[in-house]
Amino acid sequence: MSNTQxxxxxxxxxxxxxxxxxxxxxxSKNLVPILQEVQEEYRYLPEDIMTFVASSLDISPAKVYGVATFYAxxxxxxKGKYIIKVCDGTACHVRHSLRIIEAIQEHLDLTEKRNTTNDLMFTLEIVSCLGACGLAPVVVVNEDVYPVMNPESTIKLIDTIIAKENGKEGDNDKVAI
Amino acid sequence: MNTLTVDGKLVTFSNDDRNLLEVIRKANIELPTFCYHSELSVYGACRLCLVEIEGRGLNTACTTKPEPNLVVRTNTAQLRDIRKFTIELLLASYEHDCTTCSKSTACKLQDIAKRLGVTKVRFKRGQSNLPIDDSSWALVRDPNKCILCGDCVRACEEIQGIGAIDFAWRGANTHVVPAFNKGLAHVDCVDCGQCSRVCPTGAIVPRSQIDAVWKELDNPEKTVVVHFAPAVRVAIGEAFGMPAGTVLPGQIASALRTIGFDKIYDTSFTADLTIMEEATELVGRIQNGGVMPMFTSCCPAWVKYMEQYYPEMLPNLSTCKSPMGMFGAVAKSYLPDFLNIDPKNLVVVTIMPCTAKKVEAKRPEFTTDGMPDNDYVLTTQEFATMIKQSGIRFQDLSPEPFDLPFGYKTGAGVIFGNTGGVMEAALRYAVEIVEGKPLSNLEFNEVRGEEGIREINLTVGELELKIAVVHGLKNAKKVVQDIKEGRKIYHFVEVMTCPGGCIGGAGQPVYFDKAIRTERIKGLYSADKMLQMQKSQENPYIQELYKNFLGEVGGEKAHKLLHTHYYNRKRISEEGMSILENVGNKLSISVCVGTNCFMKGSQEILKRVLNFIESKNLTDFVEVKANFCMENCDKGPSVSIGNKVYSNVSFDNIVKEIEAQLEAVTK
Incomplete structure (x- = not known):
């Protein structure tokens, strides 16, 4: 029964x-670390939680919003459960990282503007440099780095994640890929 | 006395001088600034006050302490270039439709560009097409005209202690916005408009109702009456080149009549009426052990502030409507018969120094059958515009009389516009009631002045009357906190939101120098002396109004028309947070975590409720929400279980209720 879930x-x-x-x-002097830890819980900063944080710290919600929008x-x-960062820095770019990006967008039905899947499973971020130019092109999923990728290997990686996710229920966060 | 050199001249300064900028200005050199206000903290962002200091190069004068023997130059070729360049960049980045902007002629950007001789902009105009925020009845924000000086942000934070707007995003995308980029009407803004008062451009301006008023004036079927606040008479002249503080009630009456208003009345008349009711309320509270201290309730921004931040102290607010509110209520119920007109053809327009009054007029308690008692609220600025639109040479007008009866006032009703004025007017009546004899001295100099918080002890008969006069909400917060925590005891506290009181309101002609306020304050005190009567209780038309229409002071009809009540108000409009989601017919528990309940430990209650539900394995049967305000703050912490709201709860006394209700659900 879904309503007992x-x-x-x-x-x-x-x-x-x-x-x-x-x-x-x-x-309130600790606003930034507080927001960082809150974001770790929610994977983003929900409006109501920011208001709650503001009233708890006796500062205005506008100030919290200002800080939250200031830092990238x-x-x-x-954001999605899996954040896929594709490097498009110079080294990765010349090794065709754009093709990887396009492949992911097509596979997950994402666009430049809409970069999170509807099921909140994946978010695609394009980053400028991950400092691993020797491994270009680089894809990072959450904390894990995948070197020398191409469109095919990237799609395979994503499909593995989807398969793992479909194969399990519950709150096990870590998926071995 | 120390000295330093400015442009080759020796200038003296003392340790009291805040910064080099003030010293240079005292030497009669008007360094341009956008982000510097003597009343606000030093920001150093606009870079226009750059000066050259020998041995140190270029420095912003506002952030430099004056030191002996400094050699300062304010007018070198390099400095002139930099300043012009800065203005050119600003003009290239932002919209400058000067001819149609309501801030035109009062705009600092326009003024400084002209002063510095910026005759062309060498850069291509950037495109900015940000949406205009006109959600509020008080103010309109146009972010396309914002130069990011931060004056509004600091005024809201430092004068009012609210922080309803702040910088958001960064770099070229930086904007000043209310929380979560909502409209001003949907956040904690109290509509005082001090942001617009300090704004150097047209990025935040009072919302205009001029066109709607013209439409009523043009309609021959309508009888349009107008009343204007005390503070208007000492500031309107500034819009026509007259010195601040020039007292011009007769000229205003003349202009209003020429514009086409049918009857010219004075809000000071109902200020007298307010005093009758408010002083009676105060004496009643003192004699009958009512809720103390009593706070004044004339200032709508202050009332909204209390509703949002101290709802548990709403019983301390005087139940009296503001003079504007009383005028509207009396006008709509008394004037149709008096003027022999159909009530639906009566239009009440008011001219106020205030932006918050525009919102007050829309409060449901100040409307009758959905129609506002005051149909339109214009600011002094809008009134000046209407005078100009009519082609009236205001400075050359001869004074004209007001219309009776609502045009007759005493000095007590006129000083209302000054900080301390309501207090003094009330004392002129209350002291007489308590002592039972006429006052010997009418002027209560103790309550006058411009200090942010003034405390006075007065011996009245056998009573040691403790009073306080406050302006600026940041100061008010301190006083309220002192009262709440038992550090201070007062009988009566006057609060005005704007610095200087209503005379410093955001609807007044724009001013940047606080000396203007001092002149306006003096103006109202001299207007008091010019009138035949100084005490509200002596106003013959007030006496007549009670005799023929209202009945007793503080009586039933007076209460119905002249008094009101207040509500808890959420600061940010939004839904509560869902913490334990459950679909279906389950028990719903909602714990308030708004400021008041939070202070009283609702977070701990919520935690314990969640722990309890988990430990009893009941998560399938309950849904839990954290709510920002149940608008029940005076009785917090509040928790709702099922459909019932419980007040003053602790975990121990609600846990039984939860168990009982759960039993019904789980069966």
């Missing part, structure tokens, strides 16, 4: 936010 993660995340605020003593690190839109 309970999403406990929202509850855990909110409890975590309360703990984060407490750990930082509700001190903070995301205001939900």
């Amino acid at each position: 309970v999403d406990k993660s929202a509850m855990r995340k909110f409890q975590k936010v309360c703990d984060i605020l407490q750990n930082y003593d509700y001190d 690190h903070f995301a205001l839109e939900p």
